[in-house]
Amino acid sequence: MALQNGKKPVSNLSSALASIHISRDSQNNGDPALYNDYNQHNIPHYDHSINQQQYSDYGPPQNQLNIPVDRIAEYRNNPPTEGISLFSHRSAPNGFKVAVVLAELGIKFRTFFLDFKKNEQRSPYYISMNPNARVPAIIDHDNGDHAVWESGAILIYLCQRSARENPLYSDDFIEQSSINSWLFYQASGHAPMIGQALHFRYFHPEMIPSAVERYTSEVRRIYAVVEMRLAEIREQMIMEMDDERFSLGTSALSESRYFDDPIWLVGNRITVADLCFVTWNHVVDRIGINLKVEYPEVYKWTAHMLSRPQVIRALSGLESN
Numbered sequence: 245m246a247l248q249n250g251k252k253p254v255s256n257l258s259s260a261l262a263s264i265h266i267s268r269d270s271q272n273n274g275d276p277a278l279y280n281d282y283n284q285h286n287i288p289h290y291d292h293s294i295n296q297q298q299y300s301d302y303g304p305p306q307n308q309l310n311i312p313v314d315r316i317a318e319y320r321n322n323p324p325t326e327g328i329s330l331f332s333h334r335s336a337p338n339g340f341k342v343a344v345v346l347a348e349l350g351i352k353f354r355t356f357f358l359d360f361k362k363n364e365q366r367s368p369y370y371i372s373m374n375p376n377a378r379v380p381a382i383i384d385h386d387n388g389d390h391a392v393w394e395s396g397a398i399l400i401y402l403c404q405r406s407a408r409e410n411p412l413y414s415d416d417f418i419e420q421s422s423i424n425s426w427l428f429y430q431a432s433g434h435a436p437m438i439g440q441a442l443h444f445r446y447f448h449p450e451m452i453p454s455a456v457e458r459y460t461s462e463v464r465r466i467y468a469v470v471e472m473r474l475a476e477i478r479e480q481m482i483m484e485m486d487d488e489r490f491s492l493g494t495s496a497l498s499e500s501r502y503f504d505d506p507i508w509l510v511g512n513r514i515t516v517a518d519l520c521f522v523t524w525n526h527v528v529d530r531i532g533i534n535l536k537v538e539y540p541e542v543y544k545w546t547a548h549m550l551s552r553p554q555v556i557r558a559l560s561g562l563e564s565n
């Protein structure tokens with residue numbers, strides 16, 4: 245999908261899964277776009293020139309004396325009157341996780357990208373929204389400028405806010421609980437372990453191989469849990485839908501016409517339980533994990549999510565229509 249209105253992408257997420265595609269050979273009934281090279285979707289690379297453009301949306305970053313101004317204070321003193329403001333960072337998977345769900349839910353939003361080099365996430369105005377001084381946070385201008393922080397809590401809030409349609413969550417109490425298990429698993433295990441593995445691999449002042457090894461293997465353990473669940477769902481689907489050879493065990497599951505069809509963690513449809521993983525799956529190659537080789541169901545699941553127009557749009561750093 246080409247980005248609309250000739251807008252340039254502004255995000256800095258990895259194009260890690262640039263070559264992601266699923267075999268053409270299978271008789272998949274899904275979206276043909278899935279089979280395209282992921283790059284054809286124009287998932288972006290960071291373009292520094294966009295910075296200035298973004299700043300101009302919210303006022304200049306510096307005053308005439310070249311002293312940085314408190315952009316967040318300015319923004320809060322003159323907030324938009326509708327929709328949602330998302331506070332994020334161009335390289336933050338946790339921030340893009342929220343953008344993906346906002347886009348999928350069709351909620352009007354705009355993104356304020358913080359500058360970590362200027363410690364904007366620690367400014368008093370930001371901390372009044374998010375005491376944890378990290379991204380993401382949102383302000384809901386349609387609900388009295390209510391602020392919400394912690395990415396998992398934000399996703400639940402957004403789903404409940406859209407309760408009338410509720411396409412990414414559930415009205416059913418039991419199903420909600422299953423979705424929440426994956427949301428908490430992702431936010432408390434998946435994201436932090438990848439974050440630590442990245443830190444010890446690239447940013448820690450000393451090289452500590454045991455730390456790199458510890459966090460990378462923990463990420464692998466976490467993916468193995470997801471892979472196992474997806475594989476169970478795949479197997480059940482093939483047993484129910486394909487011909488008897490598969491239930492008799494005389495044909496390999498990989499020969500099924502349903503081998504590449506989309507499958508989802510909860511309720512046979514995409515929910516926030518799935519979408520909360522996608523932005524981190526997108527960067528995991530940087531810690532040496534090859535999803536396609538090591539976790540084939542996770543890889544196919546990720547490819548299906550990355551083929552969705554609103555996911556593409558959100559990962560590009562573009563805002564709602």
Ligand SMILES: N[C@@H](CCC(=O)N[C@@H](CS)C(=O)NCC(=O)O)C(=O)O
Nearest residue numbers: 336337338378379380394395396431
């Ligand atoms: N548990 C938090 C984690 C947020 C988080 O760690 N955000 C990172 C970016 S992905 C951040 O803001 N880092 C800035 C800093 O550490 O100062 C959530 O899920 O919202």
